[in-house]
Amino acid sequence: HPGGPVIAAGSTGSMPATARLLHAIAGLPHGAVVLPGLDMELDDAAWDLIEGTRDKQGKQLAPPSPNHPQFALHGLLTRMGLRRRDVRRLGVSARPGREVLASEAMRPSSATAVWHDRLADPRVEHLIEAGTDKLTLIEAPNSEIEALAIAVALREATELGRTAALVTPDRALARRVVAALGRWNLPVDDSGGDSLMDTQAGIFARLAAETALHGCEPPTLLALLKHPLLRLGRVAHGWRAAIETLELALLRGTRPSPGCEGLLKDYATFRAELGKLKRGELSALHASEPRARLGDDALEAAQVLIGELRAALLPLESVGADPLDLCVFGQRHREVLTALSTDADGIAVAFEGQQGSALLRAFDDLAEVEPSAGVPVPPHDYPDVFETAFGDITVRRPELAEAALRIYGPLEARLTTHDRVILGGLVEGVWPPAPRIDPWLSRPMRHELGLDLPERRIGLSAHDFAQALGADEVILTHANKVGGAPAVVSRFLHRLEAVAGKTRWSTLKQRGQMYLDYAQALDRPAEVKPIAQPAPKPPREARPLKLSVTAIEDWLRDPYTIYAKYILGLSPLDPVDMPLSAADRGSAIHEALGEFTERFADALPDDPAQVLRDIGARHFAPLMDHPEARALWWPRFLRVAGWFANWEQDRRPHLRHVIAERSGSLSIPLDGGRNFVLSARADRIEHRADGNYAILDYKTGNPPTGKQVRMGLSPQLTLEAAILRAGGFDGIDAGASVAELTYVKLSGNSPPGDERVLELKIERKDEPQEPDDAAAEALAKLTGLIRRFDDAAQPYHALVLSMWAQRYGRYDDLARIKEWSAAGGAGDGA
Structure with a gap:
C-alpha cells in the first residue's frame, strides 16, 4: 500500500532507466535497495580506478574499466551520491576468505601492481588460504569429459544428501550434462531453456522450408520424412514402410531430379526400368541391386507418399524465383507445416505443446508484419532468414519441482543458494562471452555517444562469476578443447590462479582429478582384448556353386567379400545423395x-x-x-x-x-x-x-x-x-x-x-x-x-593378400578390419 515499504533487490542498475528507478526507491521514506555482490574488500584506491581517473582540468588520466564486475555498482552508487561505507552489509559470508579471493582476483588491471606486497601480507594470505578451501578445479581434455565429470559431481552431491546446481552460459554443455545424468535416471531441472530452432518443432519447421525451397535435396527430405512430427493425415510412423521404399528406390545413390515433380518423374522411370528387368529385357537396373527386389505394393505406397508430400509442400514449392515479402512466406510456411503435421484426427501436432505454441506465436508475430514494410526475401534464402528471425526465441522446459539437481544460466543463478555450485564452461568466448563487434560505431564513437562499450558484457559476466564464487562449495570446470578445437581458458581462472599461487592451484586440480578419473572410467573396459580376425566357416551346402569371373578377384584377395555377399546375401546400400x-x-x-x-x-x-x-x-x-x-x-x-x-x-x-x-x-x-x-x-x-x-x-x-x-x-x-x-x-x-x-x-x-x-x-x-x-x-x-x-x-578370411591391406572394401566394416588389423591380426592366406 502507499505507506508500505518498497524494496528493490538483486539489480546492479546496469541500465540507466533501472539506475534511475533504484535511485528513486532509495530516496523513499520506506524504500530500500539491496545490492547484489558489492565488493566491500577492495581498497578505495583500486575502487576509484574502476570508473577511471581525471585530473583537475577534467582530462582523463586512466580509462574506465567496463569489464570489471563492480563497474555497474560503482556507477549506481555514484549516481546515488553514496560511498561504499554508506552501504550496510547483510548476512555473513558463506566461506571466510572467499570474498577476499574474489576481490583480489577481479582487481582492476591498473591496480594489480600491489599484488606482490598485498599477497605477501600474512592476514591476506590466511584469508586466501581459507578462500580456496572447498574450491575445486576440473580441467577436462574436451567438452564430453567435462560434462561427464560435472555429472559425476552432481550425482555425488545427491548421494551425500546435498543440494547442487550447475551454472553455465553454455547451453551445449548443459544438454550434455542432462544426457549424462540420464545414465542414472537422475532428473534435473534445467531453467535455461532451448532456442526454438533447437526444439523438435523448430527443426521440423526449418526442414520443411529447406525441403520445399531447395529442391527436395535427399538428406533434407529424408530428415523431414523421418521426423517424429510428420503425419500427412496418418498416425505417427504411419508412413514408415513407404518412406523406406522411397529411400531405397530414389533417395539412395545419385541425386534425383529436383522437387516433387522430379521425384514423380524419376519414380516413373524407375518403375519402367524395374519392369524391363523383371521381363528379362535390357535395363538400367541390375538384379543384384537391393531396390530391384521391391514389390509392387511397396512401390504403390511410395507413389502415394510422393503425391501427399507434393500437395503438402505446394504452397512453398510454387513460389517461383522472385523475392516475396517475409509475411507472405510466413503464411505459406505455416500452411505447409499444417499439412505435413496434421494427423488422422485433424490435429496439427507441430503446433501442439510448449514448443508448438512458441512456433505458432512466432508465425502470428510474422503475420502482423505489414506487407508495406517491404521485407522481400529470395526463396532460396528464406530458411536462413526464418532461422535467424526466430533463433532468439527461448522455449522453457517444464519445471521439475521435485528434482534435487538444477541447471541455471548465470542470470537465473543470482538469487539461488545451493550447497554445491559447479561453474561450467569457463573458456573465453563462453564465460566471459566474446565482445560483440559493432559494424556501425567504433569504440570511441560509442563512448562519445554515452553508449556502453562492448566490454560491458564481460563486466556483467565477471559479476555473475564473482557472485557464484560465494557458495559454500564451488567446482570450476573448463575443457582444453571445445568442438575439436583448442580452447582458451577463461581470464577469470587465470586471475584466480595468479592470486591463489601455484601450490594452492595444484591442490585445486588434484581435487578435481578425482571427478575426471571417475568420468573417464565410466566407459573404460576393465580389460582390452584385441579382437581376432573373423574366420567364418559356413557349411558346405551354403557355399556358392556359381560365381562370375569378376567375383573371382574378390575371392582371391578378400574371401570375406564372397562370404558376406553370396552366403549372407548382404548388399551394401548406396549413400544418400551420392x-x-x-x-x-x-x-x-x-x-x-x-x-x-x-x-x-x-x-x-x-x-x-x-x-x-x-x-x-x-x-x-x-x-x-x-x-x-x-x-x-x-x-x-x-x-x-x-x-x-x-x-x-x-x-x-x-x-x-x-x-x-x-x-x-x-x-x-x-x-x-x-x-x-x-x-x-x-x-x-x-x-x-x-x-x-x-x-x-x-x-x-x-x-x-x-x-x-x-x-x-x-x-x-x-x-x-x-x-x-x-x-x-x-x-x-x-x-x-x-x-x-x-x-x-x-x-x-x-x-x-x-x-x-x-x-x-x-x-x-x-x-x-x-x-x-x-x-x-x-x-x-x-x-x-x-x-x-x-x-x-x-x-x-578378410584381406588375405598384403597388397590389399590398405584398401577399403564395401564389407570392411562387417569384417571389422580396422580393429584386428591394427593389432597385427592380418590374414595369412586363403
Missing part, C-alpha cells in the same frame, strides 16, 4: 559401346563416330541433370567416340566377326556329382582373320598390368579365355584358340583411348606366356581354389 562416380561414367560408356558393337557386329555404318555419339546421348541422358556430367563427362565421351570409330575402322578389316556383351559359362566338376559354374559376360570377343580369337575388355580407369594378370591377381580375361576354349560362349566351338587378350582404356583425355595388348610375363627378360597357356593356368588355379573352399573347415 555424387556421381567413375562407375556411373563407366557404365554409360560401356552401355553405349556395347549397343554400338551389337548393332554393327558385321559391318560399320557410314559415319560410325556420329552414330556412336547418338547412341551415347541416350545412355548419358539420365546423367545430364548433373553439371559434372554435362561439363566433363559428355565432352570426354565425344572424344572417345571419335577415337573409337577410327580404332574400329582400322581393326575391322582384320576380323571375321565381332561379338559384343556375350554371356558364357563353364562347369567345373566337384565330388558328389556337383558342379561349380563360372560365368562371364565379355565386353567384346573378336574372331580374327587367322581363325583365332581375341578377348577385349573396356576400361575407363587404369587396367591391370600384364604382370598382375600373369601372377593370377587379375584373372578376368584369362578366365574368359578358359570359358571360350571350353565352348562356353554360344557360337564358339570348344577348342578354339585365343591369341590376344587386350584392355582398351577409354579415358577421353589425351589420347582419348589406348589399346593395351597384354604381355603375360613377370620380368622384362621373361618370354611372354601364350594366352591359351595362361587360360589353362588360371583355370587350374581357380579349380584348386574352388576345391579348397569346398571344405567346410576352410574359413573365409
